[in-house]
Amino acid sequence: xxxxxxxxxxxxxxxxxxxxxxxxxxxxxxxxxxxxxxxxxxxxxxxxxxxxxxxxxxxxxxxxxxxxxxxxxxxxxxxxxxxxxxxxxxxxxxxxxxxxxxxxxxxxxxxxxxxxxxxxxxxxxxxxxxxxxxxxxxx
Numbered sequence: 001x002x003x004x005x006x007x008x009x010x011x012x013x014x015x016x017x018x019x020x021x022x023x024x025x026x027x028x029x030x031x032x033x034x035x036x037x038x039x040x041x042x043x044x045x046x047x048x049x050x051x052x053x054x055x056x057x058x059x060x061x062x063x064x065x066x067x068x069x070x071x072x073x074x075x076x077x078x079x080x081x082x083x084x085x086x087x088x089x090x091x092x093x094x095x096x097x098x099x100x101x102x103x104x105x106x107x108x109x110x111x112x113x114x115x116x117x118x119x120x121x122x123x124x125x126x127x128x129x130x131x132x133x134x135x136x137x138x139x
Contacts, residue, residue, distance in 0.1 A: 039075075046069065052095065053074075
């Protein structure tokens with residue numbers, strides 16, 4: 001009788017790490033619930049910051065949007081099931097600001113203006129043409 005109890009205890013103790021390791025593997029393979037991107041833009045004042053943050057707050061799936069005036073970077077946390085970085089960039093551009101995902105392609109679809117030397121930036125974003133706040137060229 002004591003041998004049976006000891007055998008069961010040993011079996012349970014042996015199987016416990018195997019079961020818990022299997023659960024950890026399942027957690028690792030699950031896709032992320034949220035993603036974070038950083039978008040370089042041409043915002044330069046508190047009003048620009050507020051406009052971008054307010055616009056992105058209305059995008060379904062955006063959990064948080066924080067615009068930093070000093071670095072001109074918008075950090076966005078979003079659910080990839082509900083929206084995409086392309087949609088987020090388009091919404092910022094729709095406001096009239098330049099928007100480029102940092103570390104990635106230029107614009108949604110990766111299209112660049114390529115219209116000559118020194119005109120780099122996103123097509124339609126005003127990048128590379130002396131554009132200031134709102135994508136409008138400042139004289």
